[in-house]
Amino acid sequence: MNLLARFYREEEPLRRLVRDLVRDPRASVLDLGCRKGEISRSLAESAGRTTALDKVYFEDWKVPAPGLRFVNGDALALPFKDASFDKAVSCECLQYLDDPRAALREIQRVLKPGGMLALTFPEGNWTGVFFDPYLLSDAFLRALGLRSGTKTHFRPPRLKEVLAFSAPDWETRTVLRRGTLLFKWAAWLAEKLCLCRSKLAAPGLDRLAGGLLEPAFGILFAWMKFDFSLSLSSLSYNNILLLRKKTGGRAPCDRPSSPAGAS
Numbered sequence: 001m002n003l004l005a006r007f008y009r010e011e012e013p014l015r016r017l018v019r020d021l022v023r024d025p026r027a028s029v030l031d032l033g034c035r036k037g038e039i040s041r042s043l044a045e046s047a048g049r050t051t052a053l054d055k056v057y058f059e060d061w062k063v064p065a066p067g068l069r070f071v072n073g074d075a076l077a078l079p080f081k082d083a084s085f086d087k088a089v090s091c092e093c094l095q096y097l098d099d100p101r102a103a104l105r106e107i108q109r110v111l112k113p114g115g116m117l118a119l120t121f122p123e124g125n126w127t128g129v130f131f132d133p134y135l136l137s138d139a140f141l142r143a144l145g146l147r148s149g150t151k152t153h154f155r156p157p158r159l160k161e162v163l164a165f166s167a168p169d170w171e172t173r174t175v176l177r178r179g180t181l182l183f184k185w186a187a188w189l190a191e192k193l194c195l196c197r198s199k200l201a202a203p204g205l206d207r208l209a210g211g212l213l214e215p216a217f218g219i220l221f222a223w224m225k226f227d228f229s230l231s232l233s234s235l236s237y238n239n240i241l242l243l244r245k246k247t248g249g250r251a252p253c254d255r256p257s258s259p260a261g262a263s
Contacts, residue, residue: 003217004194008038011221013228014120014179014238015039018091019046021118021174021242027086032075032107033093036060037068043089044068051085053078075103083112094121095156101165108169108245117170117243124156127181128237133188159239166243174242179228181237186220186227193217 008015018039022029023046031040031052037060040052044067052061053071061070073079075090076099088107094100107117122128129135141147163172197213230236 002194002197003214004190005036005038007190007217007221009042011225013225014183014240015042015091017176017178017240018089018118018120019043021240022047022087022089022116024048024087028084030078030080030085030088030107030110032078032088032090032103033096034070037070039089039091040068040070041065047087051080076106078106078110080110082109084110086112086115088115088117089119090117091120092122094119094162095124100157100162104166105169111245113245113247115245116173117241117245119162119241119243121162121239122156122184122237123177123239124158124161127235128156131181133185137188162239162241169246170243171246172241173244174240176231176240177236177238178231178240179224179238180230180232180235183224183227183237186224190217190220190224193220 019042025046026048028049029043029047031043031050034040034052034054036058037052040050044050044065047067050068051071052068053073055074057072071079075093075097088111090107094103097103111117138147193213193216
């Protein structure tokens with residue numbers, strides 16, 4: 001396990017908070033938008049059974065873990081029966097979906113009555129949209145002709161929007177906002193350093209890579225922990241919600257017809 005994967009699995013504060021919100025050794029948990037599965041593996045250590053789903057397949061899924069299975073699937077049409085899970089997690093996934101409402105309806109469908117959802121997403125204010133490092137790097141590479149294909153869909157919702165369109169089906173239990181956009185920049189830089197380290201390690205320069213880059217990793221990880229402790233109202237970036245499925249909401253087949261993100 002590389003330094004970045006270990007940090008995300010064991011120390012990164014956003015994911016640690018999410019794990020604490022749904023921790024239950026008897027629960028069946030769905031991790032929606034799991035990517036490589038760092039949070040899924042840590043969830044599996046404190047849950048009865050964990051199912052991790054993403055639309056993209058990752059080679060990291062091949063590494064087995066007790067009580068954990070990975071599934072290729074669409075968040076807008078989950079391949080699970082009604083009332084299959086006790087709890088669900090969706091960490092930094094909502095903003096990438098074409099229809100966040102449909103995803104929340106699907107999670108509501110597969111959760112048991114009274115089931116809990118820990119949901120995190122960035123605040124869709126102007127700083128989050130125009131100064132996101134992933135968006136800026138993508139635009140820069142496209143301008144240089146070094147990247148082609150369809151642009152990554154990224155429409156961060158606003159907290160008030162999510163609370164409004166989740167109200168019919170969900171009871172809000174916890175609302176937190178933590179960290180600034182610098183948290184995201186530190187994560188982006190750490191990913192780039194991890195890529196550099198892997199390239200240096202390939203020709204056998206492991207010691208050089210460690211000596212040069214490990215101090216930088218330490219600084220970035222320390223900043224992410226400090227930054228996440230900040231709560232600066234409109235400047236804060238990470239929204240964290242804990243929602244409880246209502247037992248008497250709309251029927252699962254009653255899909256909202258209004259467009260994603262509408263207030």
